[in-house]
Amino acid sequence: MSEPLPGPRALLHLLFNGARAVDVVETALRLGLLDALEPGPVTLAALSERQGLVPARLDKFLDCLESLGLVRREPTPDAREETRYAAVPGLRAAAEAVLGPRSLERDRERYAWHELHGHLPEVLRGERSVSREAFDWPPRTPEQVAGFEASMAAGLGPIVETFRAHADALFPAGTRLLDVGGGDGSLAAHLLEARPDLRVDVYNLPSCEPLVERTRRARGLEGRLGFVAGDFLREPLPNSHDALSFVRVLHDWPEDTAHALLRAAFEALPPGGRVLICEEFRTPERLAAQFFWSYFLMGVDSCGSRLRDVAFYTRALPASGFREVRVLPGPFELVTALRP
Numbered sequence: 001m002s003e004p005l006p007g008p009r010a011l012l013h014l015l016f017n018g019a020r021a022v023d024v025v026e027t028a029l030r031l032g033l034l035d036a037l038e039p040g041p042v043t044l045a046a047l048s049e050r051q052g053l054v055p056a057r058l059d060k061f062l063d064c065l066e067s068l069g070l071v072r073r074e075p076t077p078d079a080r081e082e083t084r085y086a087a088v089p090g091l092r093a094a095a096e097a098v099l100g101p102r103s104l105e106r107d108r109e110r111y112a113w114h115e116l117h118g119h120l121p122e123v124l125r126g127e128r129s130v131s132r133e134a135f136d137w138p139p140r141t142p143e144q145v146a147g148f149e150a151s152m153a154a155g156l157g158p159i160v161e162t163f164r165a166h167a168d169a170l171f172p173a174g175t176r177l178l179d180v181g182g183g184d185g186s187l188a189a190h191l192l193e194a195r196p197d198l199r200v201d202v203y204n205l206p207s208c209e210p211l212v213e214r215t216r217r218a219r220g221l222e223g224r225l226g227f228v229a230g231d232f233l234r235e236p237l238p239n240s241h242d243a244l245s246f247v248r249v250l251h252d253w254p255e256d257t258a259h260a261l262l263r264a265a266f267e268a269l270p271p272g273g274r275v276l277i278c279e280e281f282r283t284p285e286r287l288a289a290q291f292f293w294s295y296f297l298m299g300v301d302s303c304g305s306r307l308r309d310v311a312f313y314t315r316a317l318p319a320s321g322f323r324e325v326r327v328l329p330g331p332f333e334l335v336t337a338l339r340p
């Protein structure tokens with residue numbers, strides 16, 4: 001769905017009514033109204049009869065959805081009950097993704113954003129931050145590490161889809177891939193399940209080793225899913241792999257660190273070796289999905305997660321010596337390049 005954003009005044013009205021707006025959309029999802037509205041158009045009379053709802057009340061409910069830009073109304077000179085409504089395409093899936101029980105937004109509610117809420121002037125002046133007990137970057141305590149990596153694994157769906165779509169071209173038989181900052185090994189496990197001839201090592205801080213061990217055992221990947229402990233800010237990357245991936249890693253760091261990591265990847269790869277970068281590049285829709293992190297990380301100076309323009313990487317890769325830079329399509333784009 002790429003609807004134009006409402007003007008500033010309309011947007012602010014809607015934001016002020018945010019809790020009520022979410023209530024409306026959640027209700028539409030729960031009652032099955034979105035299932036009826038998305039193939040639409042459907043008349044008010046048919047919809048209220050099918051769902052057992054009071055037409056005059058449903059009429060107001062549909063006005064709420066229309067004011068959010070989620071439902072379109074076809075005005076009619078006929079009786080009010082004959083007005084036809086249709087949901088904008090993709091609404092049901094979007095509502096499930098953002099408001100459903102496995103929503104990433106719900107997952108983010110676990111973070112201590114309320115430590116900043118109402119205190120942004122002090123936050124912006126550098127007088128207040130998220131406490132290190134609540135969140136540290138990189139995660140420090142075993143609870144922080146496990147909680148953070150679980151959040152990451154929950155959002156892997158589009159990344160797995162992108163990698164799977166391009167796996168044949170990217171990973172010839174026998175490829176050894178190092179997934180740098182590879183979380184708890186969940187992405188590696190998906191790739192290994194899709195490609196029986198692949199071998200993947202996760203490179204991560206030592207605190208992540210038990211999580212990767214757990215993934216290896218749970219998915220029966222002994223002998224194929226390895227772990228290499230290291231800190232890429234302090235030491236060179238290991239140099240015994242054909243390909244290195246950075247998945248949602250480079251955008252966590254300032255530009256000079258991202259450049260340094262790409263140079264480290266270049267040094268570690270053999271001639272013909274491939275680097276892969278997968279993260280969300282900056283578009284209005286993705287910026288909306290990133291809102292939580294833009295807000296929360298104002299209080300965490302050690303983490304600068306920002307969506308970058310893809311041009312940052314298409315310029316940075318050649319500058320680090322890489323050639324044949326390609327941007328492959330997918331739900332998250334995948335940028336690849338080769339060491340000559």
Ligand SMILES: C[S@@+](CC[C@H](N)C(=O)[O-])C[C@H]1O[C@@H](n2cnc3c(N)ncnc32)[C@H](O)[C@@H]1O
Pocket residue numbers: 138152153156180181182183184187203204205208230231232233246247248249252
């Ligand atoms: C945003 S997470 C992405 C995890 C995973 N790639 C994914 O997309 O689900 C960033 C990862 O970088 C790792 N990381 C952070 N600092 C690191 C460092 N200095 N050396 C190695 N890994 C690091 C974290 O432990 C975490 O697994």
